[in-house]
Amino acid sequence: MSKPIILSGMQPTGSLHIGNYLGALKNWVELQNSGQYELFFFVADLHSLTIDMKPETRRKNIRLLAAEYIASGLDPKKVTLFVQSHIPEHTELTWIFSTVTPVTELFRMIQFKDKSEHNAKNINAGLLTYPALQAADVLLYHGALVPVGQDQVQHLEMTRDCARWFNNRYGHYFPETKPLLTQFPKIMSLLEPTKKMSKSAGESHYIGMADEPKIIAAKLKKAVTATAGGGQAPGAANLLALLKQFGDKKMYTEFTAAEKNGSIRYGDLKAELASAIGNYFAGFRARRAELLANPKKLDAILEDGAERARGVAKKTMADVRKLVGLR
Numbered sequence: 001m002s003k004p005i006i007l008s009g010m011q012p013t014g015s016l017h018i019g020n021y022l023g024a025l026k027n028w029v030e031l032q033n034s035g036q037y038e039l040f041f042f043v044a045d046l047h048s049l050t051i052d053m054k055p056e057t058r059r060k061n062i063r064l065l066a067a068e069y070i071a072s073g074l075d076p077k078k079v080t081l082f083v084q085s086h087i088p089e090h091t092e093l094t095w096i097f098s099t100v101t102p103v104t105e106l107f108r109m110i111q112f113k114d115k116s117e118h119n120a121k122n123i124n125a126g127l128l129t130y131p132a133l134q135a136a137d138v139l140l141y142h143g144a145l146v147p148v149g150q151d152q153v154q155h156l157e158m159t160r161d162c163a164r165w166f167n168n169r170y171g172h173y174f175p176e177t178k179p180l181l182t183q184f185p186k187i188m189s190l191l192e193p194t195k196k197m198s199k200s201a202g203e204s205h206y207i208g209m210a211d212e213p214k215i216i217a218a219k220l221k222k223a224v225t226a227t228a229g230g231g232q233a234p235g236a237a238n239l240l241a242l243l244k245q246f247g248d249k250k251m252y253t254e255f256t257a258a259e260k261n262g263s264i265r266y267g268d269l270k271a272e273l274a275s276a277i278g279n280y281f282a283g284f285r286a287r288r289a290e291l292l293a294n295p296k297k298l299d300a301i302l303e304d305g306a307e308r309a310r311g312v313a314k315k316t317m318a319d320v321r322k323l324v325g326l327r
């Protein structure tokens with residue numbers, strides 16, 4: 001029996017934060033280490049073209065993301081690690097999916113609505129057809145399971161729909177895809193704890209995986225813990241959840257008890273958490289620096305990954321061209 005296929009990716013928009021890590025990346029590494037799956041992970045550079053970013057910045061971010069994947073524990077010998085644009089079949093399959101996808105479905109996407117609202121100057125067609133490219137990413141490799149954070153679930157429902165629309169018209173070919181969520185599919189912002197932690201809100205809203213301990217402590221100092229109305233504040237709950245992940249069990253139990261009986265000192269919780277996160281990512285920071293100092297090695301790893309991915313993608317596209325009557 002062949003192993004189930006797992007696939008996921010992220011956009012190269014700059015250094016990752018602990019929300020990306022707990023919502024997705026940590027899970028990728030655990031799935032890899034379980035030995036039970038065949039895995040593909042990639043840098044979604046084509047998706048990042050929907051964002052207005054300088055070409056130089058994009059080029060830098062692509063390598064940076066690959067380095068952060070590896071520094072987190074992804075092993076290019078165990079997984080196929082590649083850059084999306086190195087495999088032109090992604091764009092070809094996107095076109096085919098865009099011809100079976102009703103536009104009304106695309107207009108329903110929460111991310112499209114959000115991005116259009118917040119970035120009225122750049123509502124490009126790519127933002128709308130984004131889920132067709134995402135479906136192509138997954139289905140080119142017959143991905144069955146896709147480990148992501150909560151915000152990607154709607155896009156993956158559309159991946160499943162794309163497979164169905166295609167299969168209904170051209171005959172059963174693509175598999176059903178399911179998202180794989182972690183225990184922490186939604187880490188909250190430090191300053192606005194009712195919203196998800198995200199790069200786009202600004203530096204002080206998130207803790208970067210590569211942030212130096214001093215920076216982590218300074219950001220946590222400003223983190224919101226109080227609520228106007230009393231009761232358990234979402235900010236406090238978020239910090240405790242982070243301590244559970246990064247700190248030791250005893251500390252977590254003590255702070256949770258103190259929070260319940262009202263004796264908690266948030267300054268102490270923040271200091272404990274800052275040191276826990278700083279220590280947790282010390283190895284990551286060192287490996288990341290090492291990888292970034294050797295871009296040639298990184299490029300060779302990505303070329304090797306592309307070579308392997310290409311083999312699968314070419315075969316899928318040859319089948320698809322036949323199925324739709326282009327050959």
Ligand code: ADP
Binds near residue numbers: 011147
């Ligand atoms: P950002 O919002 O910071 O730009 P992305 O949208 O690029 O992050 O997300 C990359 C991956 O990380 C996706 O799988 C996404 O679901 C996950 N992710 C992003 N933010 C969070 C978060 N706050 N909590 C959990 N997972 C997250």
Ligand code: TRP
Binds near residue numbers: 133137138148152
């Ligand atoms: N849209 C995803 C994000 O913003 C990135 C992504 C692109 C992706 N293609 C994918 C995730 C395929 C999973 C599978 O995070």
